[in-house]
Amino acid sequence: MAIGTTQDDDDMMSEINMIPFIDVMLVLLIIFIITVPVIKHAVNIELPQASLEKVQDKPENIRLSVNADGAYFWNDQPVQDADFAARLQAAAAQQPQPELHIRGDKAVRYERVAQAMAAAQRSGLRKIGFITEPAP
Secondary structure, three states: OOOOOOOOOOOOOOOOOOHHHHHHHHHHHHHHHHHHHHHHOOOOOOOOOOOOOOOOOOOOOEEEEEOOOOOEEEOOEEEOHHHHHHHHHHHHHOOOOOOEEEEEOOOOOHHHHHHHHHHHHHHOOOOEEEOOOOOO
16 A cells, blocks of 8 residues: 555544553552552551649639629629629639639620620739520
């Protein structure tokens, strides 16, 4: 058959060309051969044993409640504004410091809660949190 003759068959090739597929599979095989030993490589170490004893007891958390009228309750006991700052300073002097959990009524003015937070900050308490109820 001569090249460039008018009798060339222009039929479609119905076979899949496998050469690119084989090239890709060989590259993936090489990558897996290289990475599998790295993944399985582990350093054998002996971990130290730790005791389960408590090193330091955590102090009791302080529950500060503010009712709808703006009155403060220290661990469910009513407290006057004059005694409030003294109790905060005594709590801040404890080692380790207890956490102050503030529970404010939804009808209370924000000013009363802000005053309690400012007094806690002035006294030196560092851990202040708010207690809320989840939505129904």
